[in-house]
Amino acid sequence: MTVKVHLWSYFRELAGCAEVEVPMPPGSTLGQLLDELYLRHPSLAAMRNSTLVAVDVEYQGPAYLLQEQDEVSLFPPVQGG
Amino acid sequence: MTVKVHLWSYFRELAGCAEVEVPMPPGSTLGQLLDELYLRHPSLAAMRNSTLVAVDVEYQGPAYLLQEQDEVSLFPPVQGG
Amino acid sequence: MRRELTLTETPIDEATWVAGRPWDASNGAVVTFSGVVRDHEPDGGIRALEYTAFERMARHQFGLLFDEAERRWPIVSLRLVHRLGIVAAGETSLWIEIVAPHRGEALAACGWIVEEMKRVVPIWKRALRTGQSGPAH
Amino acid sequence: MRRELTLTETPIDEATWVAGRPWDASNGAVVTFSGVVRDHEPDGGIRALEYTAFERMARHQFGLLFDEAERRWPIVSLRLVHRLGIVAAGETSLWIEIVAPHRGEALAACGWIVEEMKRVVPIWKRALRTGQSGPAH
Numbered sequence: 001m002t003v004k005v006h007l008w009s010y011f012r013e014l015a016g017c018a019e020v021e022v023p024m025p026p027g028s029t030l031g032q033l034l035d036e037l038y039l040r041h042p043s044l045a046a047m048r049n050s051t052l053v054a055v056d057v058e059y060q061g062p063a064y065l066l067q068e069q070d071e072v073s074l075f076p077p078v079q080g081g
Numbered sequence: 082m083t084v085k086v087h088l089w090s091y092f093r094e095l096a097g098c099a100e101v102e103v104p105m106p107p108g109s110t111l112g113q114l115l116d117e118l119y120l121r122h123p124s125l126a127a128m129r130n131s132t133l134v135a136v137d138v139e140y141q142g143p144a145y146l147l148q149e150q151d152e153v154s155l156f157p158p159v160q161g162g
Numbered sequence: 163m164r165r166e167l168t169l170t171e172t173p174i175d176e177a178t179w180v181a182g183r184p185w186d187a188s189n190g191a192v193v194t195f196s197g198v199v200r201d202h203e204p205d206g207g208i209r210a211l212e213y214t215a216f217e218r219m220a221r222h223q224f225g226l227l228f229d230e231a232e233r234r235w236p237i238v239s240l241r242l243v244h245r246l247g248i249v250a251a252g253e254t255s256l257w258i259e260i261v262a263p264h265r266g267e268a269l270a271a272c273g274w275i276v277e278e279m280k281r282v283v284p285i286w287k288r289a290l291r292t293g294q295s296g297p298a299h
Numbered sequence: 300m301r302r303e304l305t306l307t308e309t310p311i312d313e314a315t316w317v318a319g320r321p322w323d324a325s326n327g328a329v330v331t332f333s334g335v336v337r338d339h340e341p342d343g344g345i346r347a348l349e350y351t352a353f354e355r356m357a358r359h360q361f362g363l364l365f366d367e368a369e370r371r372w373p374i375v376s377l378r379l380v381h382r383l384g385i386v387a388a389g390e391t392s393l394w395i396e397i398v399a400p401h402r403g404e405a406l407a408a409c410g411w412i413v414e415e416m417k418r419v420v421p422i423w424k425r426a427l428r429t430g431q432s433g434p435a436h
Contacts, residue, residue: 008353009423052421057359059419073353073421080350080357080381080422081334081393081413089216090286133284138222140282154216154284161213161220161244161285162197162256162276181314185389192333193409195402200327252322265332269410272330276402 001026001068003033007044008075011051014043024066030055031062033072050077082107082149084114088125089156092132095124105147111136112143114153131158163232164239167224169217171247174254179243189238189261193268195276197256199249207292210250216284217246223283231275235267242275244285255287300369301376304361306354308384311391316380326375326398330405332413334393336386344429347387353421354383360420368412372404379412381422392424 005020012018022036030053038045053060054073066072086101093099103117111134119126134141135154147153164184176196183192199211228240239261249255258275262268301321313333320329336348365377376398386392395412399405 006353008421009351010425054353054356054421057356073356075353075421076423078417078419078421079424080352080420081417087216089284090214091288135219135284138219154219156216156284157286159280159282159284160287161215161283162280177314177318180317188338190335190337192331192335194329194331195406196329197402198327198329200400201325263337265334265410265413269332269406273402273406 001066003028003066004071005033005037006071006073008073011044011047011074011076014047015041026068028066029062030060030064030066030072033066034062034074037074044074047076051075052077082147084109084147085152086114086118087152087154089154092125092128092155092157095128096122107149109147110143111141111145111147111153114147115143115155118155125155128157132156133158163228163237165228166239166241167221167228168241168243169215169220169246170243171245174243174245174257176254176257179241179257179259183259183261184239186238186261189263191262191265191268193260193262193265193272195256195258195272196254197276198254199251201251201292203289208251208289209292210248210290211255211287212248212290213244213246213255213285213287215244215246215286219284220244224279227275227278227282230278231271234274235262235271237262237267237271240271240275246285248290300365300374302365303376303378304358304365305378305380306352306357306383307380308382311380311382311394313391313394316378316394316396320396320398321376323375323398325400327400328402328405329396329398330402330409331397332393332395332409333391334413335391336388338388338429340426345388345426346429347385347427348392348424349385349427350381350383350392350422350424352381352383352423356421357381361416364412364415364419367415368408371411372399372408374399374404374408377408377412383422385427 241259243257245255260268260272378396380394382392397405397409
């Protein structure tokens with residue numbers, strides 16, 4: 001399956017794009033997706049420890065099992081207010 | 082000396098007046114004034130434990146030494162807001 | 163610290179107070195508190211509260227509280243308005259605004275001022291109950 | 300609990316929001332918080348902040364926070380307005396109003412909402428510094 005990954009805030013500048021498509025075997029976890037993504041975009045890997053990850057509009061951890069059609073979002077710590 | 086005592090809020094209704102003058106010997110304390118006042122107005126004595134006492138615009142305790150011209154205020158717990 | 167204390171028999175129009183905020187763009191947080199007269203208390207319906215004050219002492223005690231608030235928090239502006247006389251249910255009896263660099267300071271100072279005020283500022287209220295023409299405690 | 304969430308590029312006119320308060324006379328406490336863009340930060344002068352959001356997720360996460368606030372406190376009304384886009388120094392970027400029976404609840408809920416919002420709601424800001432025409436982190 002192909003998973004669409006949206007980048008937000010300055011992650012777009014780090015990666016040089018706002019959206020990335022990553023082919024993954026069925027049954028992959030969110031953690032495996034991130035490993036694959038960081039191989040392709042090492043600039044994002046440097047931010048790994050402060051990265052927030054959501055599937056659709058909910059936060060998810062690395063054990064989350066990816067589904068067909070899932071859209072993943074990666075972003076830096078939020079700063080509203 | 083004669084000490085003027087102002088009553089506030091429902092203490093006026095309890096005592097039947099807004100202001101009382103109490104003659105006291107020089108060197109009297111605020112505690113002694115209250116003892117004398119409560120003899121004259123037993124209805125106020127019943128409220129003794131929840132009465133706040135000020136001299137002019139400052140709270141004072143029973144050990145306060147009364148001065149000529151001092152004006153004392155007695156009132157129930159405050160309830161602003 | 164800029165400070166402004168108003169004791170008034172006139173209704174408090176909060177929007178007007180907000181529009182008149184003394185602004186200083188170096189400051190990040192504004193907290194307001196409005197105390198509104200409830201139309202009921204545990205013991206029955208209320209149509210209004212009547213507030214009375216020992217006004218000279220109330221002003222002095224508010225001043226002491228403002229001094230202490232200024233010592234505790236880096237407050238830039240503190241405005242407090244308290245109604246006196248008859249305040250109908252649904253009307254604001256107390257309005258406080260605190261401007262400070264950060265929200266934690268402004269929230270803490272706001273809660274503290276109201277709490278202390280209810281301990282030391284000589285203002286009293288009596289309920290005017292529904293279905294009653296005279297005042298009652 | 301009545302709730303209203305507004306994400307807007309239009310300046311927040313607090314007096315207008317206050318004047319439009321959904322009133323219910325059974326409630327005794329209203330707390331508001333305004334976050335205002337400061338004209339300086341420890342590392343220099345600021346002329347504006349530019350806010351961006353993952354708006355669909357922001358609305359969802361605000362909704363979860365409002366649900367949780369409602370579980371924790373007897374809130375009657377919660378209105379929250381957040382600016383997006385460029386917000387000049389001195390302008391309000393966030394305005395929250397909480398109506399509750401008592402002040403402790405309203406103050407606690409207000410502090411909690413801001414704190415949690417800064418943890419989970421996907422909104423970001425970047426500083427537009429004085430003497431600079433482009434954005435900087």
